[in-house]
Amino acid sequence: MWSKAIGIDLGTTNSCAGIWKNGKVEIIPNDHGNRTTPSYVAFSRAGRAIGENARNQIFMNPSNTIYNIKRLIGRQFMDPEVQSDVKYWPFQVINKNGRPYIQVEYRGKIKQLSPVEILSMLLCKIKESAEIFLEESVRNVVIAGGPYFNYSQRQAIKEAAMIARLNVHQIFTGSEAAAVAYNFYNRVSKERNILVFDFGGGTLDISILAVEEGLLEVKATASNAHLGGEDFDKRIVNHFVFEFKRKFKKDLTTDKRALCRLRTACERAKCALSSHTQAFIEIDYLFEEIDFYTSLTRDKFVEINMALFRRIIKPVERALRDAKIDKSHIHEVVLVGGSTHIPEVQKIISKFFNGKELDKSINPDEAIAYGAALYAASLSGDCSEQLQDTLLIRVLPRSLCVEIGDGVMKSIIKRNSSIPKRKYKILSTDSDNASYLVLKVYEGERTRTKDNGLIYEFQLTGIPCAPRGVSWIEVCYDVDSRGNLYVCVTVLVSAVDKTHGRANKITIVEDDRYDRLLKEEFEQMLLNAEEYNAEDKKIPEKERARNRFERYLDNLRETLQDAVTWFNDNQDAESEEYECKREDTIKKISCEAEEFDD
Numbered sequence: 001m002w003s004k005a006i007g008i009d010l011g012t013t014n015s016c017a018g019i020w021k022n023g024k025v026e027i028i029p030n031d032h033g034n035r036t037t038p039s040y041v042a043f044s045r046a047g048r049a050i051g052e053n054a055r056n057q058i059f060m061n062p063s064n065t066i067y068n069i070k071r072l073i074g075r076q077f078m079d080p081e082v083q084s085d086v087k088y089w090p091f092q093v094i095n096k097n098g099r100p101y102i103q104v105e106y107r108g109k110i111k112q113l114s115p116v117e118i119l120s121m122l123l124c125k126i127k128e129s130a131e132i133f134l135e136e137s138v139r140n141v142v143i144a145g146g147p148y149f150n151y152s153q154r155q156a157i158k159e160a161a162m163i164a165r166l167n168v169h170q171i172f173t174g175s176e177a178a179a180v181a182y183n184f185y186n187r188v189s190k191e192r193n194i195l196v197f198d199f200g201g202g203t204l205d206i207s208i209l210a211v212e213e214g215l216l217e218v219k220a221t222a223s224n225a226h227l228g229g230e231d232f233d234k235r236i237v238n239h240f241v242f243e244f245k246r247k248f249k250k251d252l253t254t255d256k257r258a259l260c261r262l263r264t265a266c267e268r269a270k271c272a273l274s275s276h277t278q279a280f281i282e283i284d285y286l287f288e289e290i291d292f293y294t295s296l297t298r299d300k301f302v303e304i305n306m307a308l309f310r311r312i313i314k315p316v317e318r319a320l321r322d323a324k325i326d327k328s329h330i331h332e333v334v335l336v337g338g339s340t341h342i343p344e345v346q347k348i349i350s351k352f353f354n355g356k357e358l359d360k361s362i363n364p365d366e367a368i369a370y371g372a373a374l375y376a377a378s379l380s381g382d383c384s385e386q387l388q389d390t391l392l393i394r395v396l397p398r399s400l401c402v403e404i405g406d407g408v409m410k411s412i413i414k415r416n417s418s419i420p421k422r423k424y425k426i427l428s429t430d431s432d433n434a435s436y437l438v439l440k441v442y443e444g445e446r447t448r449t450k451d452n453g454l455i456y457e458f459q460l461t462g463i464p465c466a467p468r469g470v471s472w473i474e475v476c477y478d479v480d481s482r483g484n485l486y487v488c489v490t491v492l493v494s495a496v497d498k499t500h501g502r503a504n505k506i507t508i509v510e511d512d513r514y515d516r517l518l519k520e521e522f523e524q525m526l527l528n529a530e531e532y533n534a535e536d537k538k539i540p541e542k543e544r545a546r547n548r549f550e551r552y553l554d555n556l557r558e559t560l561q562d563a564v565t566w567f568n569d570n571q572d573a574e575s576e577e578y579e580c581k582r583e584d585t586i587k588k589i590s591c592e593a594e595e596f597d598d
């Protein structure tokens with residue numbers, strides 16, 4: 001059991017944190033009093049800003065305002081998803097030893113920051129808000145959000161948390177968290193199949209769960225990692241860029257700041273269209289001093305985005321297929337994530353489920369944080385009666401495979417298998433008299449290893465020399481209930497009796513992942529984080545000093561003005577009066593100086 005833990009919905013666009021307190025989940029407000037915090041970090045000459053302060057200055061400083069960082073976490077620079085994303089971001093992503101880094105200007109200097117560092121800044125901010133709210137230090141977290149993270153991504157999140165001085169108990173999906181929240185608030189007594197439709201800023205994640213009396217069993221998951229609210233925004237932006245070109249014969253895409261302002265206005269219009277049939281866009285001096293006033297109807301919004309709307313059912317169908325459940329057997333469809341506010345989205349889902357009424361019992365913007373907080377409380381050993389009967393049985397999001405030098409994936413544990421799970425496979429060597437072989441652990445569904453994610457690779461020695469196919473190895477994958485993978489490989493001496501004569505045994509765990517940060521690099525990030533935090537602390541100190549000096553100058557000005565006025569009004573005073581006033585003025589000024597020194 002651990003000490004008190006908070007639950008964090010780590011969103012691509014917004015993040016939200018909750019804690020189980022006084023018999024209920026409380027959403028933790030940030031320093032602006034808001035219940036969600038934009039997942040934005042900005043750098044400037046003045047310092048660093050996180051959350052609302054970062055998002056609000058994006059027009060002035062687009063190339064140093066970082067968002068969508070979750071999309072870069074644990075990925076390689078050449079990853080096609082990274083390559084497709086970088087085209088749309090106003091900040092610069094560079095290739096550093098194969099990994100994406102963000103280049104910013106901070107206090108007049110060029111800095112290159114890893115996604116892990118940026119994420120740690122966000123987590124640090126959430127931690128600070130939680131500590132103020134709870135009036136105690138916070139060390140433990142459960143993180144939910146987005147789809148199933150792969151091993152590299154999970155490790156990167158853990159590293160970011162470590163830099164923020166947080167210990168991650170568990171990382172789970174947004175859908176799982178939402179299902180925990182749904183189950184908690186609806187108290188499902190007889191078995192029901194629920195489908196969680198989690199549609200946020202960047203991704204669409206579907207989970208199908210069987211729920212009964214506090215037991216939640218994930219049956220299948222599916223997602224589209226490149227479909228979310230931002231894709232709608234991009235299409236609206238393109239629509240208005242075209243309209244601007246048509247009206248004014250000018251291409252505003254050459255101006256980053258103008259594009260940024262247009263994107264923000266388009267997102268606002270999109271949100272307004274969830275409750276109104278028409279939204280207005282009014283931007284003064286958008287480009288070359290041209291004011292841009294226009295409007296968008298809900299019908300036009302749907303038309304512009306029709307191709308995207310058509311894609312939302314595909315992952316639903318895939319999940320149903322994997323779960324081997326007909327759509328008529330889905331009892332409840334739970335909506336989660338900002339983009340589920342869109343009426344067209346609701347219409348399409350409801351229609352797919354034959355006109356079914358969709359469940360909106362939990363706030364779609366906070367559901368994940370609620371579930372994460374509930375899970376955090378139960379993992380921390382909170383004894384509250386309400387928490388006693390929630391057990392989540394999870395599934396493996398991707399198949400776990402092995403490759404021994406031939407480029408072909410050999411599946412060991414299949415996708416969507418419930419975990420914990422242990423599976424063995426016996427493989428024969430593929431070359432003559434090899435005394436060693438390289439064994440690679442992959443995750444993914446494709447047949448060629450090059451198309452899947454490499455988790456780990458190691459060399460296995462001590463294989464008795466024998467012709468190809470005569471030596472055998474036994475591979476055992478063991479995944480625990482938290483999703484950790486343990487791999488055990490045994491060289492078998494005899495092909496005839498494969499269960500005896502074990503000659504070699506190696507065990508690896510998830511933490512030994514392949515592209516783990518180098519230790520020195522990680523230590524450096526810890527140092528950097530301390531430096532940034534110290535710089536941030538300097539800002540209020542600097543402001544305090546500036547205010548004190550300003551107050552002193554104000555007082556001084558007032559005293560002097562007072563003396564000058566008296567002097568002008570008393571051109572004919574007695575010498576004692578002048579002396580008296582002079583001494584009085586000097587005394588006042590020195591008192592003010594003393595006050596200033598305090």
Ligand code: AMP
Pocket residue numbers: 011012013014199200201202228229230267270271272274336337338339340341342365
């Ligand atoms: P999330 O990742 O769940 O915070 O969702 C963020 C996405 O939801 C962003 O793309 C928002 O623009 C979008 N969003 C939030 N509220 C609404 C709304 N009322 N109507 C349409 N989209 C919304």
